[in-house]
Structures are given as structure tokens and as C-alpha cells.
Amino acid sequence: MTMQATEPQAARLLLLHTAAVHIARFEALAQCLAPGLPLAHRVQPELLDLAREQGLGSVELQAGIDQALADARASGAAVLLCTCSTLGGLVEARAAAAMAEFPGLRALRVDRAMCELALAHGPRLLVVAALQSTLAPTLSLLQAVAEARGQVLQARTLLVSEAWACFEAGDEAGYLATLRVALRNALAGAGNDAVDAVLLAQASMATLADEDWPRPVLASPAPGLAAALALLESGL
Structure with missing residues (x-):
């Protein structure tokens, strides 16, 4: 599974992207909205590829999102923001279903x-x-x-x-x-x-x-x- 990550250790907000181009945009916004707040970014284009090829009901896609949630919690993130509109609803749903497994982590779709x-x-x-x-x-x-x-x-x-x-x-x-x-x-x-x-x-x-x-x-x-x-x- 391809993954690109930039993760300051202190980051409590992690953004899940499906294209690296979004990192600069959200970093610039963060400097306006919350100057000095560190963000973490994960770029996983394969998740969008799976959604397009197999649909949102794909077992492989759901497993990939569950792993992204597990990684986010392990990194210390408290909030995961999914910036992909195709995947956002599924990310919210999988996070809600796994609240007991990942206590303290909330997920939100960007749209x-x-x-x-x-x-x-x-x-x-x-x-x-x-x-x-x-x-x-x-x-x-x-x-x-x-x-x-x-x-x-x-x-x-x-x-x-x-x-x-x-x-x-x-x-x-x-x-x-x-x-x-x-x-x-x-x-x-x-x-x-x-x-x-x-x-x-x-x-x-x-x-x-x-x-x-x-x-x-x-x-x-x-x-x-x-x-x-x-x-x-x-x-x-």
C-alpha cells in the first residue's frame, strides 16, 4: 500500500488526503485559522482508486480506511479530517463504528x-x-x-x-x-x-x-x- 506521510509528533489534527496537492492548501489555511498549530498529513491515493474501481462497499477499501484510522490514533491524533469527498462519509461511518476500538479519535468529512x-x-x-x-x-x-x-x-x-x-x-x-x-x-x-x-x-x-x-x-x-x-x- 502506497503511503506518503508528514507527521509532526505534536500534531493532534491529522488530514487524510488522496492527492499530495492538498497539503500546501490546507497548511496555508491552517496558518490563517490557527497559526502555529501543527498538522499531520497522510496521502493515500490508493483508497480513491479502490473506491472508483470497486465501489464504497469494497471490503478492501473498508479495511484500508480502518487501517488509516488505527494509524491516526496510534500517532496521537484526536481528530482526523478526510479531505476526499468520495471517501468522507465512509471514513466518518467507519470511525463511528470503531469508537470503542479507537477511543478519543473523531473523524470528520471535509465537505x-x-x-x-x-x-x-x-x-x-x-x-x-x-x-x-x-x-x-x-x-x-x-x-x-x-x-x-x-x-x-x-x-x-x-x-x-x-x-x-x-x-x-x-x-x-x-x-x-x-x-x-x-x-x-x-x-x-x-x-x-x-x-x-x-x-x-x-x-x-x-x-x-x-x-x-x-x-x-x-x-x-x-x-x-x-x-x-x-x-x-x-x-x-
């Missing part, structure tokens, strides 16, 4: 806070993804959050699968450019008034949220990290 913020704008949402495997977990989370808020979710999806080839090739500029064009076309075609907010379903899209859009465009890294920091501070 949960983003979904809550999006629904605060209204129930008519456009979910943008470059991977098919990301859509079902994101929509499932949105539905659960909407029901808890007493809202009737009206979600549409925009799958920009051609952008993923750029991401895998390390062409971030091409990846973002492809997504940008697709999103602008989608908003123009639907009419801005038909959408309350846009969710960028993958953390790798976060830069797009900083651009000028006719409707609110939300990304997961900043609110997700803020939620993880709050959980860490609460000691729950």
Missing part, C-alpha cells in the same frame, strides 16, 4: 460544513464534480443536512469528467480552466435565479470559489478545516 453553508443560501443547489464517484456521497450528505434543516433539497449536478485528466496529469491550470468554462456555461444556461448556491464537490476545486460569480460558489477546505479545528478545541 460537511460546506453543505451546511450552502443550504443556508437555499435548497436550489448546483453540485460540481470532476469524478462520478464524488456525486452520490455529496448528494447523500446534502439530503441528510436538508432534512435536518426541514428543507426540501432541489439539487442538480454538473459532472465535468474531462477535467479529471488534467488533474491526474498535474495540470492544475487546465483542470481549473475546464471547470470554470463548464460552470459558467451551466449557470448561463440555467439562469442565475434558478440556483441559490454552487458547491464545488472536490477540495481540489477550491481556487474557483475565490473568483467572481453571479451566485455564491462554495468550496470545502476552509469551512471543513474550521469545523475540524472547532472539534479539536471542544475536546469531544
